[in-house]
Amino acid sequence: MRGVVLHAPGDVRVENREDPRMEQPSDAIIRVAAACVCGSDLWPYRGIEAVNQPTPMGHEYVGVVEEVGAEVTTIKPGQFVVGSFFASDNTCEICQAGYQSRCVHAEPVGAIGTQAQYARIPLADGTLVATPDQPTDDLIPSLLAASDVLGTGWFGAVAAEAGPGKTVVVVGDGAVGLHAVLAAKYLGAERIIAMSRHADRQKLALEYGATDIVTERGDDGVAKIKELTNGLGAHSVVEAVGTQESMMQAIRTTRPGGHIGYVGVAHDVQLPGDELFFAEVHLLGGPAPVRRFLPELVDLIVRRELDPGKVFDLTLPLEQAAEGYQAMDQRRAIKTLLRP
Amino acid sequence: MRGVVLHAPGDVRVENREDPRMEQPSDAIIRVAAACVCGSDLWPYRGIEAVNQPTPMGHEYVGVVEEVGAEVTTIKPGQFVVGSFFASDNTCEICQAGYQSRCVHAEPVGAIGTQAQYARIPLADGTLVATPDQPTDDLIPSLLAASDVLGTGWFGAVAAEAGPGKTVVVVGDGAVGLHAVLAAKYLGAERIIAMSRHADRQKLALEYGATDIVTERGDDGVAKIKELTNGLGAHSVVEAVGTQESMMQAIRTTRPGGHIGYVGVAHDVQLPGDELFFAEVHLLGGPAPVRRFLPELVDLIVRRELDPGKVFDLTLPLEQAAEGYQAMDQRRAIKTLLRP
Numbered sequence: 001m002r003g004v005v006l007h008a009p010g011d012v013r014v015e016n017r018e019d020p021r022m023e024q025p026s027d028a029i030i031r032v033a034a035a036c037v038c039g040s041d042l043w044p045y046r047g048i049e050a051v052n053q054p055t056p057m058g059h060e061y062v063g064v065v066e067e068v069g070a071e072v073t074t075i076k077p078g079q080f081v082v083g084s085f086f087a088s089d090n091t092c093e094i095c096q097a098g099y100q101s102r103c104v105h106a107e108p109v110g111a112i113g114t115q116a117q118y119a120r121i122p123l124a125d126g127t128l129v130a131t132p133d134q135p136t137d138d139l140i141p142s143l144l145a146a147s148d149v150l151g152t153g154w155f156g157a158v159a160a161e162a163g164p165g166k167t168v169v170v171v172g173d174g175a176v177g178l179h180a181v182l183a184a185k186y187l188g189a190e191r192i193i194a195m196s197r198h199a200d201r202q203k204l205a206l207e208y209g210a211t212d213i214v215t216e217r218g219d220d221g222v223a224k225i226k227e228l229t230n231g232l233g234a235h236s237v238v239e240a241v242g243t244q245e246s247m248m249q250a251i252r253t254t255r256p257g258g259h260i261g262y263v264g265v266a267h268d269v270q271l272p273g274d275e276l277f278f279a280e281v282h283l284l285g286g287p288a289p290v291r292r293f294l295p296e297l298v299d300l301i302v303r304r305e306l307d308p309g310k311v312f313d314l315t316l317p318l319e320q321a322a323e324g325y326q327a328m329d330q331r332r333a334i335k336t337l338l339r340p
Numbered sequence: 341m342r343g344v345v346l347h348a349p350g351d352v353r354v355e356n357r358e359d360p361r362m363e364q365p366s367d368a369i370i371r372v373a374a375a376c377v378c379g380s381d382l383w384p385y386r387g388i389e390a391v392n393q394p395t396p397m398g399h400e401y402v403g404v405v406e407e408v409g410a411e412v413t414t415i416k417p418g419q420f421v422v423g424s425f426f427a428s429d430n431t432c433e434i435c436q437a438g439y440q441s442r443c444v445h446a447e448p449v450g451a452i453g454t455q456a457q458y459a460r461i462p463l464a465d466g467t468l469v470a471t472p473d474q475p476t477d478d479l480i481p482s483l484l485a486a487s488d489v490l491g492t493g494w495f496g497a498v499a500a501e502a503g504p505g506k507t508v509v510v511v512g513d514g515a516v517g518l519h520a521v522l523a524a525k526y527l528g529a530e531r532i533i534a535m536s537r538h539a540d541r542q543k544l545a546l547e548y549g550a551t552d553i554v555t556e557r558g559d560d561g562v563a564k565i566k567e568l569t570n571g572l573g574a575h576s577v578v579e580a581v582g583t584q585e586s587m588m589q590a591i592r593t594t595r596p597g598g599h600i601g602y603v604g605v606a607h608d609v610q611l612p613g614d615e616l617f618f619a620e621v622h623l624l625g626g627p628a629p630v631r632r633f634l635p636e637l638v639d640l641i642v643r644r645e646l647d648p649g650k651v652f653d654l655t656l657p658l659e660q661a662a663e664g665y666q667a668m669d670q671r672r673a674i675k676t677l678l679r680p
Contacts, residue, residue, distance in 0.1 A: 093570075093572060094572065094595065094596050094597060097597045098597060099596045099597035099620060101596075101620070102596030102597070102620050104571075104572070230433075231444075232433060232434065232444070242613075242617075244613075247613065255434065256434050256439040256441075256442030256626075257434060257437045257438060257439035257442070262617070265617065266613030266614045266616070266617040267613075267614075268613070269612075269613025269614070269617075270610045270611065270612060270613060271610065271611040271613060271616070272609075272610060273582075273584075273587065273606030273607075273608070273609025273610060273611060274606045274607075274609070276606070276611070276623075276625075277582075277602070277605065277606040277609075277625060277626050277627075278626060278627065279626065280439060280441070280442050280624075280625070280626030280627065281624070282622065282623070282624045283616075283622070283623040283624070284620075284621075284622045284623070285616075285617060285620070286596075286617050286618060286619065286620030287617075287618065287620065
């Protein structure tokens with residue numbers, strides 16, 4: 001089959017990879033209908049994470065089930081499915097508490113590489129959610145978004161306890177941050193402040209429900225948020241970048257007793273204990289347990305109550321994946337959808 | 341009046357201080373019935389925090405109201421009162437949300453120094469809670485404990501979401517940690533694991549409701565907690581020390597999705613962002629909003645349902661404060677009560 005392989009920073013190739021085969025009786029093999037490039041794929045693409053060997057890429061996916069193992073009981077061949085970037089059994093104590101990304105049997109789907117024609121999905125019953133029918137083509141981008149960026153933004157907003165009466169700040173205007181805006185809106189937040197400097201992203205943030213745009217960053221950004229919240233800070237802050245600056249911005253813009261949901265994968269972040277102590281904020285973050293939210297998100301998408309597919313402003317055939325990475329790296333695209 | 345002044349690390353003196361005077365119409369002056377030495381007083385006593393000038397000491401207190409300002413409406417002269425170590429108006433948005441230690445008008449009572457015969461308490465209506473009657477002498481230690489160590493341990497347990505069905509770990513066996521055990525028991529926790537190496541503290545932890553004692557620390561302590569929790573970690577962890585080691589122990593012993601309440605004042609702590617991210621735990625901590633809990637705690641104490649006064653294993657006249665500090669520093673006493 002054809003699949004995307006990162007050979008070195010900036011060196012994305014589409015090449016022949018071995019077809020996936022069943023390895024465990026709980027596996028499924030899917031034919032990938034659509035995959036995409038994630039903000040987190042840009043870390044190794046930019047050389048911020050090491051690339052030590054040719055690495056199959058991709059952890060977001062929707063597709064049609066080709067084959068299931070003997071132990072798979074709920075997922076059937078022919079179904080159209082959405083899954084998370086962590087395979088999970090969905091039955092252990094951690095999964096049952098809603099933290100499927102930390103399932104005791106969790107496996108990162110990123111190790112498999114879903115920017116390809118086919119993919120083996122471990123723990124199929126626990127990982128995959130089938131749509132009620134074969135979706136029409138226009139629903140595919142939104143279902144694909146649910147696989148990571150929507151589910152991750154959703155987790156950020158839930159972790160930040162966005163809801164009625166709340167002022168929510170979203171730090172980061174990538175696809176995850178934009179979907180945190182969408183989630184905060186759906187969860188009933190009163191005011192949603194998107195911190196963004198890019199016109200195309202500001203526009204989408206407003207479409208998704210942002211009530212205010214703040215372009216300042218760092219101390220100026222903090223001052224602006226304080227000014228907009230009677231000097232108190234926001235009730236809820238979603239951090240969707242993963243840098244020291246963005247985490248400190250989140251901590252400093254949250255009011256005492258407020259909630260931070262942080263979903264940007266942390267890179268070289270050290271949180272100063274004394275500042276955190278006196279900030280007196282709730283913190284919850286990590287790899288999003290997307291599977292917790294998938295049944296609801298898939299339902300909302302097929303009923304056309306959510307349109308997260310808007311975030312894909314570039315669609316390319318899988319063979320042109322390199323251009324998709326470059327466009328995101330250069331911020332010419334918010335997010336690239338790849339069609340195998 | 342007589343009061344405790346720290347002149348340099350290890351140099352505690354009881355000397356003449358100026359009598360406090362009303363400064364604001366919202367103040368009250370109280371005659372201190374009992375004060376005590378806090379674990380946090382040991383930081384400057386040990387020279388870990390700088391002592392730049394002679395410093396009046398003490399932030400825990402119970403006493404009788406002598407005088408109130410013109411704006412004080414609920415607190416009356418003659419009442420026996422308990423207050424928190426942060427004065428708060430108890431009316432602002434932050435107080436109303438339960439975070440009185442971060443009140444928009446918060447003032448640290450520690451700046452006043454309550455290890456003395458009298459003390460000025462700012463924002464008396466918002467800060468002080470009166471007992472229904474004059475308490476009998478045997479209740480005074482417990483009421484004094486409510487002023488900080490009980491209230492702080494309580495906040496730690498509430499922040500860690502201790503409750504029915506939960507396994508709670510308490511890191512730190514000082515007075516705050518011991519009261520976190522008491523709080524976890526009251527809140528209905530199923531299992532309470534106290535991490536302690538000192539026989540006197542282990543004994544009190546068991547009296548307060550601990551079901552298990554773990555003496556290991558660091559990686560061995562983490563391994564032991566994992567062993568006791570099916571490899572998953574605890575649901576709830578209270579951190580009551582404030583060092584890098586204790587914070588990392590708390591993070592590493594909490595299961596994904598679990599809750600950490602951290603109430604040890606952070607000293608030279610840096611939390612590694614990547615480990616925190618993948619730990620996927622809830623964090624909440626800071627200076628405890630004791631005022632949130634005081635009405636309930638005072639009620640439980642006067643009805644003799646809680647006996648936190650047990651933590652005072654040394655009672656001295658105020659004039660012997662230096663011995664009280666030394667006994668705690670040398671771990672001959674868990675906590676010293678001072679009688680002016």
